[in-house]
Amino acid sequence: MSSPLLQLLGPRSAARCYSRLPPPSLQLPLLSACCCRRFVHARFVPTPRQRPSPPVSTTHRQRLSTAATPSSSPHRDSKEPSSLSAPPPLAAAPPSSPIHSLSKPEVEASGTSAAFFSSSSQQSDDATTALRWRAAPSYDPAVYAELSKAKLSAFVVLTAMAGYAIAPGALSVSTLLWTTVGTGLCSGAANAINQWVEHPYDAQMARTRNRTLVRHALSPLHAFSAGIVAGGAGIAMLAHFVNPLTAALGATNLILYTCVYTPMKRTSIANTWVGSVVGALPPMMGWAAATGGLDAGALLLGTMLYSWQFPHFNSLSWSLRPDYSKAGYRMASVTDPALNARVSLRHSIALFPLAWAAPLLGMTTPWFALNATFVNAYMGIKAYRFWKDPSDKTARTLFFGSLVHLPVLLALLMLHKNSESNQSLDADGDGLEKTAQGSSITAETLRRVKRMIEF
Secondary structure: OOHHHHHHHHHHHHHHHHHOOOOHHHHHHHHHHHHHHHHHHHHOOOOOOOOOOOOOOOOHHHHHHHHHOOOOOOOOOOOOOOOOOOOOOOOOOOOOOOHHHOOHHHHHHHOOHHHHHHHHHHHHHHHHHHOOOOOOOOOOHHHHHHHOOHHHHHHHHHHHHHHHHHOOOOOOHHHHHHHHHHHHHHHHHHHHHHHHHHHHHHOOOOOOOOOOOOOOOOOHHHHHHHHHHHHHHHHHHHHHHOOHHHHHHHHHHHHHHHHHHHHHOOOOOOHHHHHHHHHHHHHHHHHHHHHOOOOHHHHHHHHHHHHHHHHHHHHHHHHOHHHHHHHOOOOHHHHOHHHHHHHHHHHHHHHHHHHHHHHHOOOEOHHHHHHHHHHHHHHHHHHHHHHHOOOHHHHHHHHHHHHHHHHHHHHHHHHOEOHHHOOOOOOOOHHHHOOOOOOOOOHHHHHHHHHHHHO
């Protein structure tokens, strides 16, 4: 046995080769094959590796280019084996299969860049699918209640009902019902169209980022259509079942809120004054529904609601200054905080003479002026503190104080309503045509009340 063959192959391999010695012409290729087999086994057996973690802050295009480039696996450096035993046979290569056909354990165990590309692409597709617009029409009443701002609309309806109750003359339950429903539809329509206009800006504010259109519970077209239908139905209902004047006031309120007040919020601080007119019209609608007209009492009631809007809204807007500034709304609390607090105090003081004028116009008894003085002083003190020290605490106190002030003031108006302004009805309705000694009532109101009694 030659020494070079013994050194290269070892005793056992050399003996095996000599036992079946090929012809001399094949000895050199056989020697080369044995050496290459040993070299390939030592150099190209990959070591187990963990699944690579996805790169941080990479785009989908970068992950595609990374996956297209073949990644090299770390290999062990081969050293000359101390043992002269024959190398084990090479492991059979796994059958090639597409990446998407591999099971999850196979993908995790493969440790290849292709597996990483598959998981990254799946995550990217899932994220894209999750952010896709899927606003289907919803028939959940809660969605429409949120779209119409049901709580705010209920508050508006209560002021209209109070105006109906405070107005002189006999009351009709059916007219009150139609006035309530029609006013509620007009208010809900105005709020729905307002959200349709402002939903791109609502997404920027923490207070409104969970509204119906922002979270895609309804499509913008669906919300706008619902507002148009509700507004048209409310105006038609008021015109047919109540009177044209009430319907005209409802239409005016809807147009002022959606076409004037909403766009002005981004252009001028005068939007607050326009919005106060919007808040003053619902009690006048109730008054017009009861009497068929507007007189000094209706204007006084509307002026009370007009002045009440300023301390109520200005204190609210003070707490929302960061949101209004971020969304680009021009509010006095953002552009001129001193004016915001000063206007709140000014209109809180204006409520005193307005309350004292009610008995002079024959709306209430003198007791209302006395009781309203204490109620107005309650909010006046809070407005003074807000003007003296504008802060989140004083603004919050004034805002919640205004929510208590208005219902109490309206309740006092109904409680101290001048009894002489009501009709004294006989059991059979014979005295219906006789007017009272107080405020006069239109003939149209008398005819409507008489028809109700005869019915």
